[in-house]
Amino acid sequence: MSGALLAEIEDAHYLAINDLAVNGDLVATGGKDTKVRVWLVADLFSHQETPCRAYHEFGEAQMEVTSVKFSAMTSQRLFTSSLDKCCRVYDIPSKTLVKQIQMTSPIMLMAVDLPETHVYLACDNLNIYQVPIREPNQKKTMTHKKRVTALTLSIDG
Numbered sequence: 001m002s003g004a005l006l007a008e009i010e011d012a013h014y015l016a017i018n019d020l021a022v023n024g025d026l027v028a029t030g031g032k033d034t035k036v037r038v039w040l041v042a043d044l045f046s047h048q049e050t051p052c053r054a055y056h057e058f059g060e061a062q063m064e065v066t067s068v069k070f071s072a073m074t075s076q077r078l079f080t081s082s083l084d085k086c087c088r089v090y091d092i093p094s095k096t097l098v099k100q101i102q103m104t105s106p107i108m109l110m111a112v113d114l115p116e117t118h119v120y121l122a123c124d125n126l127n128i129y130q131v132p133i134r135e136p137n138q139k140k141t142m143t144h145k146k147r148v149t150a151l152t153l154s155i156d157g
């Protein structure tokens with residue numbers, strides 16, 4: 001990649017974009033404006049005279065969106081986190097919220113394991129929580145002394 005501007009979207013978000021995820025034919029953006037938008041890649045490069053519009057906008061977050069991640073299993077699911085202390089899972093084809101996990105502290109970063117059994121949430125209180133997606137009340141806590149600045153998972157241990 002050259003870093004050159006590939007596409008420009010007028011009014012993509014009202015405020016800055018915090019995170020962006022790409023998965024095949026879709027791009028997801030999460031912003032300081034509390035919105036999560038899903039875009040069709042083909043629409044971004046169509047260069048039509050009419051402005052490009054998002055395929056769908058999810059607006060459940062009450063504070064800025066901090067992370068967006070597509071499912072590694074299927075591009076039809078999208079995971080998001082926000083400063084409103086919620087991790088959300090959306091079904092893109094039906095355009096619906098299918099799961100919401102409430103935490104006690106604002107979520108700064110998020111990672112999802114490959115089989116999608118757990119979500120890892122780095123929160124503002126310096127903790128990383130391992131939360132089972134099916135039973136979110138059974139979370140494990142890993143405490144840090146400083147704020148977590150990056151979060152990634154590896155399948156090789």
